[in-house]
Each structure stands twice: as C-alpha cells, then as structure tokens.
Amino acid sequence: MTPALNKPLPDIEAHATGGVKFTPHAFHGKTVVLYFYPKDNTPGCTTEAMQFRDHHDEFVAAGAVVFGVSRDNMASHDKFKENLGLPFQLIADTEEKLCHMFGVVKNKIMYGKKVKGIERSTFLIDASGVLRAEWRGLKVAGHVEEVLAAVKQLKLAA
Numbered sequence: 001m002t003p004a005l006n007k008p009l010p011d012i013e014a015h016a017t018g019g020v021k022f023t024p025h026a027f028h029g030k031t032v033v034l035y036f037y038p039k040d041n042t043p044g045c046t047t048e049a050m051q052f053r054d055h056h057d058e059f060v061a062a063g064a065v066v067f068g069v070s071r072d073n074m075a076s077h078d079k080f081k082e083n084l085g086l087p088f089q090l091i092a093d094t095e096e097k098l099c100h101m102f103g104v105v106k107n108k109i110m111y112g113k114k115v116k117g118i119e120r121s122t123f124l125i126d127a128s129g130v131l132r133a134e135w136r137g138l139k140v141a142g143h144v145e146e147v148l149a150a151v152k153q154l155k156l157a158a
Contacts, residue, residue, distance in 0.1 A: 006130060006135070009130075015092060016089035018098070022067060029060075031151055032064065033151065034124070035048070036120065039071075040080035049080070051140070052089075055148055065088070070118060071094055087103065102123060105117070106119040120140070121134065121135060121138065124150055
C-alpha cells in the first residue's frame with residue numbers, strides 16, 4: 001500500500017548503515033527525508049548523494065534527518081558512504097519492501113532491454129510521521145534545494 005499524502009506512514013522496518021534501524025516511530029519528532037535512487041556509484045546517484053551531503057547541515061538545522069534508499073546491499077552502501085563522505089545513513093532495501101511501499105519500482109528500458117528499476121523519488125515525512133510531500137521521476141539538478149525549501153517551510157508551519 002503506497003502511503004497517501006497527508007496520511008501517517010504504515011509501520012515498516014528497514015536497516016541502514018551505521019547499525020541504524022529505520023521505523024517511522026524511531027524518528028517521531030523529526031522531519032524525515034527519504035530519497036530513493038537507482039544504484040550506488042552511478043553518475044546521477046553520486047551527484048544526488050553529494051548534493052544532499054553538501055546541504056546536510058542545512059537539513060539538520062531545519063530539524064530533518066536524511067536517508068538515501070536503494071536496493072544495494074549494506075557492503076555497497078558502506079563503501080559508497082565512505083567514498084563520498086556522506087554524513088547521513090543509507091537504507092539497504094535489498095528485499096524492496098520500502099521501494100514497493102512507496103511505489104518507486106518501475107519498468108525501464110536500458111540498452112534496449114526492459115528492466116525493473118527504481119524511479120528517482122523523494123518523500124518528505126513530518127515530525128508526526130505523516131507524508132507531506134513527494135517528488136517522483138525527478139531530475140537531479142535543483143532537486144535537493146527544492147526539498148530543503150519544503151523542509152524549511154514545514155518547520156515554519158509547525
């Protein structure tokens with residue numbers, strides 16, 4: 001069941017780098033940014049991760065916790081995080097539970113073949129665990145700034 005805007009997230013548990021366990025309840029009281037990306041160490045995903053990294057202090061100042069989510073395993077995430085110096089955790093959704101919950105698994109055409117992949121998407125969850133905004137099928141350029149503006153707006157409205 002895909003979460004609906006302005007509705008609380010259903011219960012889910014996912015494991016992230018740093019031994020962090022993600023559940024909506026674990027981050028109650030914090031704004032959460034979940035950004036889904038196709039694959040560690042690919043050009044677009046690297047650029048997006050670096051942009052979240054470069055604005056991380058601003059997200060924290062606005063009361064937000066950022067998580068990157070892909071189907072890569074924990075070893076791949078640890079390496080990606082270390083190589084880029086990412087200050088936030090990456091969720092290893094190897095079983096695609098979060099991906100399916102948020103409806104980001106899509107059929108894509110790569111090199112003429114139909115494959116199942118993650119559609120680059122971001123979700124903004126408020127301090128009460130309610131989904132407040134979503135961006136789907138997005139382009140990397142300017143996206144992180146747009147999410148940051150929405151986080152700041154949410155903080156002002158609180």
